[in-house]
Amino acid sequence: MAHTTLATAIKSMGWPCGTVDASTYVSSPGEGTVSATDVVAPNLMLLRPLSASIIKMIWEAKTLTTGIVLGLVIISAVCYIRSPWRKLPPSPRRLPILGNALQLRDKSWLISKDCKERFGEVLYLDGAGQPIIVCNSLKSAFELLERRSGNYSDRPRFVMAQEILNGGLLFSLMGYNDCWRRMRRAAHEALTKRVLQNYHPVQTKEATILISSLLNPSVNLKQDRHFKRAATSRIMSIVYDYPTILSEHDHGVEKIEAFNDRISHSVIIGSYLVDIFPWMNRIPARFAKWKRQGLKAFAEGSEMFRGLLNHVQVDLADGGDRPSFCASLIQHPDRGSLSELEMSFLAGTLYSAGAETTANSLSWWALAMIAFPEVQRRAQGEIDDVVGRNRLPTFVDSPRLPYVHAIIKEILRWRPSVALGVPHATTEEDWYEGMYIPKGTICISNLWHCNHDRAVFGEDADKFRPERHLDDHGESLPGPVETYQAGHVGFGFGRRICVGKDMAIESLFIDTVRILWATKLERTRDENGKEVSLDIETIIDAGLVYRPVPYDCVVKPRFAEVESILAEERERFGI
Numbered sequence: 001m002a003h004t005t006l007a008t009a010i011k012s013m014g015w016p017c018g019t020v021d022a023s024t025y026v027s028s029p030g031e032g033t034v035s036a037t038d039v040v041a042p043n044l045m046l047l048r049p050l051s052a053s054i055i056k057m058i059w060e061a062k063t064l065t066t067g068i069v070l071g072l073v074i075i076s077a078v079c080y081i082r083s084p085w086r087k088l089p090p091s092p093r094r095l096p097i098l099g100n101a102l103q104l105r106d107k108s109w110l111i112s113k114d115c116k117e118r119f120g121e122v123l124y125l126d127g128a129g130q131p132i133i134v135c136n137s138l139k140s141a142f143e144l145l146e147r148r149s150g151n152y153s154d155r156p157r158f159v160m161a162q163e164i165l166n167g168g169l170l171f172s173l174m175g176y177n178d179c180w181r182r183m184r185r186a187a188h189e190a191l192t193k194r195v196l197q198n199y200h201p202v203q204t205k206e207a208t209i210l211i212s213s214l215l216n217p218s219v220n221l222k223q224d225r226h227f228k229r230a231a232t233s234r235i236m237s238i239v240y241d242y243p244t245i246l247s248e249h250d251h252g253v254e255k256i257e258a259f260n261d262r263i264s265h266s267v268i269i270g271s272y273l274v275d276i277f278p279w280m281n282r283i284p285a286r287f288a289k290w291k292r293q294g295l296k297a298f299a300e301g302s303e304m305f306r307g308l309l310n311h312v313q314v315d316l317a318d319g320g321d322r323p324s325f326c327a328s329l330i331q332h333p334d335r336g337s338l339s340e341l342e343m344s345f346l347a348g349t350l351y352s353a354g355a356e357t358t359a360n361s362l363s364w365w366a367l368a369m370i371a372f373p374e375v376q377r378r379a380q381g382e383i384d385d386v387v388g389r390n391r392l393p394t395f396v397d398s399p400r401l402p403y404v405h406a407i408i409k410e411i412l413r414w415r416p417s418v419a420l421g422v423p424h425a426t427t428e429e430d431w432y433e434g435m436y437i438p439k440g441t442i443c444i445s446n447l448w449h450c451n452h453d454r455a456v457f458g459e460d461a462d463k464f465r466p467e468r469h470l471d472d473h474g475e476s477l478p479g480p481v482e483t484y485q486a487g488h489v490g491f492g493f494g495r496r497i498c499v500g501k502d503m504a505i506e507s508l509f510i511d512t513v514r515i516l517w518a519t520k521l522e523r524t525r526d527e528n529g530k531e532v533s534l535d536i537e538t539i540i541d542a543g544l545v546y547r548p549v550p551y552d553c554v555v556k557p558r559f560a561e562v563e564s565i566l567a568e569e570r571e572r573f574g575i
């Protein structure tokens, strides 16, 4: 539903409302783009209760679209009138804005500067009777999602994405219930820093394959394709002990990707009416094609995830002892006491939550290295001092490379790939700074604005500056308390904070340190030898993750011995 259609319809009623700058927003779901610097947020539409003019407009509706839009507005109004909010005393900070569920379908405007400047630290929306708050400051997000995490750790009800497509078993979208607690415990214990050491050989091998593929002149893929393949291969190896994936078109991965795409599409508010009007879930499947299709996808997904888990079970029964996330779940049934189906979906969730997010962060990282060559050179200087040029860096070098780590922190801060976090929800009513937050409110942690919060990161918060994470001697500085001392909140907040964050940081470390050691990343040049300009401001909304516009880059070996040292390393790993 394009904003412009709704806005035009309402404007013609003579009520105040704005339109979206069509050049900045793309209205097709899941593919919105927004510029980080110069965008305008759409005016939020303050609708008044039903009036004669709406009825008149319907009567005069010329097009089917206008008719449908107005029909939805009326249904929203009815929901609002029936909502418990009506019985509450008005709160000075409450903005009863109707119809925002439709606007949130293209949520890119939430990361625009305008959104924070105009609507402040906490924005309160009404999604057809569903209260929604957006925390635009680190202070409010930390106070609510961390300090009051007992109340803010639920997830909104995703009828299509969670209940229908995943039988309620997708860990990342699960409510704050007993099953979530058991899964979280099992995942947490299988991903501690000590356990993660078992995966260092796989991580190192994957990083080696990644640099070899980046340096291969015959491979002419945009950078993000390499990163996607590498991240996918790594997570499949760690979760399922799956063999290294060398092709982007691996059949098994294509199946999981198709499954993930369906989920990414279905979490976008407005993709399925059943998420706006949950009563529709009572419609029997035989009368609802969308429900039949969803249930079929659940059956296929269960079979696929069970098959992958079964593979590990058979290997263990045959005496296999290779480490993997699934093997550790099977070997420690006491951790969380999960059923076989729960284990399969927990493992499947790790894949879906870990592959694209990591690939995306690598994509932003490479873009920053090309856009800021002085940062790249300084990191390479540090690596030369610590590692030298006779061998590739390893995890053992990690504590002595603070600048390499500072760049990773800065990427997760400057361009958080899950820019709007994963929404939380309240289990009880609450008050925050004079604002009433009803039970069941959806709470969006705007990680973009939290990470760019000037009150915490200073006036240059929008700038890419890894030095902010170092002290005067170039050593790592602990970040502010509200960032869990990490220097960014790219992994979210509270009890739902990313369970794979340590693994993600280790992957980013070994990939980036090896790429920096072996290669020089440069801008491409046009036929006149002039550097092609780079777009570091446009952000593509790809469902839950936000990624850069695909870019080209020139990758060269940094010195003569790179090829021979890499060849030895490949031989060592048998690749």
Ligand code: HEM
Residues within 6 Å of the ligand: 171, 172, 173, 174, 184, 349, 350, 351, 353, 354, 355, 357, 358, 361, 416, 417, 418, 421, 422, 423, 424, 445, 490, 491, 492, 493, 494, 495, 496, 497, 498, 499, 500, 501, 503, 504
């Ligand atoms: C750079 C890479 C990554 C980023 C930026 C990232 C970011 C996030 C964010 C923002 C959340 C939501 C937190 C919240 O609700 O407040 C999340 C949740 C989650 N992440 Fe990650 N993540 C990354 C990598 C990974 C990896 C590698 C894994 C798996 C090994 C993983 C597994 C999960 C899971 C399972 C959840 C859901 C946790 C829950 O609902 O309790 N993530 N992640």
